[in-house]
Amino acid sequence: MTVLVNSETRVVVQGITGREGSFHTRAMLSYGTKILAGVTPGKGGATVEGVPVYDNVMEAVRKHPELNTSIIFVPSRFASDAVYEAIDAGLDLIVVITEGIPVHETMKFVRYAKINGVTIIGPNCPGVISPGESKVGIMPGHVFSKGRVGIVSRSGTLTYEIAYAMTKAGIGQSTCIGIGGDPVPGTSFIDALEMFREDDGTDAVVLIGEIGGDMEERAARYIVEQGYEKPVVAYVAGRTAPPGKRMGHAGAIISMGVGDAASKIKVLREVGVEVAELPSQIPSLLMKVLKK
């Protein structure tokens, strides 16, 4: 089993005719992802990599009622609109790859999605992959391998680095969720931990955090308060980051005394989460906790 995406996932790509959209449509198709439709307003009737393009999501859903997931590559100025459209079209899962969406807009569509029971991954994220089944994202598929460890991460390339180290050590992944680097993500660490908790295909979880906000601290509280049964190992990036500086991601900033790596690491360790000093140590920590 996996979470969020699997062989049943049927995808519509919003912004399919753009440079990013068409490039990753090709990459996802070659990974085996079932992409049934694309949407770009005004480009209805075209095809991209053999995928039919529609003017709006509603139309795509009418033609392909099996659609349940959207991935959004729409530029930041128009991305919110694309998210609302996908929510209103009745899709279950929306993966927002777009970086640079104003946080006021994100707060609103994240809230709207919640009210409508829709899951949002991102924005500003690499997407979701269940190795061997479906890739709804921009990650290089070959660094991942099928297995029984879930990954949830605020970063992109660092996730690839850690997944690659795991794969090399023979530890495969059930699902990897890149929740994104923005201050207000649609899906939080706790949401992801809950998904993995209910997934009988996941034995342990790797949590890849970074400076900014208190999502790691809240995850730690959740783990201890809920008596989380599955072992969790973690890495937190940014221990050498100075306060008040945004480290690449919109959400990676220590502000108003909140969000430094040292306190996140401390809180995670206090609840029994093994925290790696270097990304390369994740596989050995996993071996240790999985043996128990």
Add this chain to the structure above:
Amino acid sequence: MKLYEYEAKNIFSQFGISVPRFKVVSTPEEARLAAEEIGGRVVVKAQVLVAGRGKAGGVKLADTPEEAYSYAKQMLGSEIKGERVGKVMITKAVDIERELYLSIIIDRSIGAPVILASPEGGVDIEELARTRPEKILKIVVDPLIGIRDYHARQAAKFLELSEQTLRKAQEATINLYRVFEYYSCELAEINPLALTPDGGLEAVDAKIILDDNALYKYPEFSSDFTRDLSYYEAEAKKMNFSYVELDGNIGILCNGAGLTMATMDSVYVLGGRPANFLDIGGGARADLVERAVTLLLQHPKTEVIFINILGGITRCDEVANGIVGALKKTGVSKKIVVRLKGTNEEEGRKILEENKIYVIEEMDEAAGKAVELGGRR
């Protein structure tokens, strides 16, 4: 992006929040004239973006226009915590009965705007949160609904005001939220909000932080997006890189924010000192890589450059060509450690090796090499 106090105050008064009369000047003579025009005691305030200017001598009370002149003369052109003072504000000194606090921020934990109100303003809100958390009221606002009157009534009531001032506080709360919403603020703060002896409320200080991602909506500010950045930070930002200055000697250049942070942390864990954080993002072509490497080659404190690339949409051959290009064009030679992994790794390695730059395959080993070359702390 942070706004200067005068910019925030201009916005506040446009939105109906009462602000003591002020003028912004850039010469001592203008300061004298402004003080004469405003009349009575004035405050001379350095317009800088760094926090804590008051303690650093950037806020002075002047009884006469001559005093305003001499304070302005002291401040203009001087540096406050490393930031040059280009403008000072001359503003009417307000009689203050009590200092209050009012702000709207984005609470990341709940993904919603939050109104913060306190009857004990004037101090740093973080400090107050630590010492007297019961003196801060936090009201969560649904981002889809926005502020309602009951929110404002709740906030105003907590400020311990007379009947007469209560209404003004409600209005100020609603107006502050309108500022927050209109300008896509990360923060809109009045601290202190002064209660005057006649029951008035005046925003004595004003702070607004705009969301960088929303800047394009505000052309009056977006052209000045590099205002609080150092030279290297500004240069990097113009090229759409993320760059942060650190105090070591090993330059860090990677693709992706998480990997860049993890790389600089690894250098630190292994005993070295990172000089900066330079994230070139995903999919950078050779010309962009070349500019990024050039930036580090020219950076005086960077002695060793550690390039760590995990190629997905970024191609290793493009990265290699960028590195070689930068070295050739600048003619500067620095110790360079390269780790390349992923898309077109072999091609990249070949290009570098032809130019006598050796590639290390694993991140830890590469970080170790960078530390060896840069020296341990």
